Amino acid sequence: MAIEFNNRQAYFNYFIDNKYDAGIMLLGTEVKSIREGKLSFNDAFCIIDSNEVWLRGLYIAEYKLGTTHNHIAVHDRKLLLQKREIKKLQAATKEKGLTIIPLRVFLNDKNLVKVEIGVAKGKKLHDKRDTIKQRDTDREIKKYLG
Numbered sequence: 001m002a003i004e005f006n007n008r009q010a011y012f013n014y015f016i017d018n019k020y021d022a023g024i025m026l027l028g029t030e031v032k033s034i035r036e037g038k039l040s041f042n043d044a045f046c047i048i049d050s051n052e053v054w055l056r057g058l059y060i061a062e063y064k065l066g067t068t069h070n071h072i073a074v075h076d077r078k079l080l081l082q083k084r085e086i087k088k089l090q091a092a093t094k095e096k097g098l099t100i101i102p103l104r105v106f107l108n109d110k111n112l113v114k115v116e117i118g119v120a121k122g123k124k125l126h127d128k129r130d131t132i133k134q135r136d137t138d139r140e141i142k143k144y145l146g
Contacts, residue, residue, distance in 0.1 A: 003034065004106040007041040012131060014101060014120035018092070023080035024055065024105075024115050027071045029063035034113055036063075039105060046079065046100035046117055048090055053079040055102060055115065079115060092119045 010016070026034075033039070038061035047054050055077045062070050081089070092098050103116045123131070 002107065003037070004104060005037075005039050005041070006104045007044070007102055009041065010101050010103050010118070010120065012123075012128065014099075014118075014122055015127075016103065016118040016120050017098075018088070018119045019103065020081065020085055020089070020117050022053065022085075022115050022117055024113055025078045025080065026060075026113055029066045029069070029071045030060050031113060032065075033060050033063045033071075034105065041102060044102050046102065048086065048093060048100075051083075051086055051090075053081055053086060053089065053100070053117075055079055055117075058102065058105075079117070089119065097121050 040059040042057070042059060044055065044057040044059075047056055057074060058077060059074050060071070062073055089100060093100060098119055098121055100117055101120050103118045105113065105115050108114050
């Protein structure tokens with residue numbers, strides 16, 4: 001059973017340049033909650049602080065069978081990347097208008113939770129309209145072809 005959560009709003013609100021797969025430091029109850037499908041990307045973004053990448057604003061619901069040691073739903077989570085990847089991200093975010101956002105959370109072959117992050121540039125209103133128009137035309141073409 002492949003578990004994968006996509007941040008659909010990211011592709012609507014941003015142009016995605018580079019993508020990186022990162023590990024994430026989680027507590028046991030967070031992993032159990034992700035396996036149940038209790039995850040939301042609302043207002044999630046990444047920051048770089050003292051050569052470490054942190055995921056901020058990712059909502060993972062509390063595990064319903066957790067005890068007093070259950071996790072907090074929204075807190076900063078450290079992302080695990082190689083040093084050269086972090087340096088590339090630092091250089092990219094120094095450019096004007098670029099940010100790092102989570103694109104998807106998934107389980108890899110070894111059943112480890114991974115996060116795909118992307119360097120993104122915000123879209124303007126007319127770009128979003130073009131995206132909607134393109135989506136509608138693709139839907140119409142699929143309807144006529146199949």
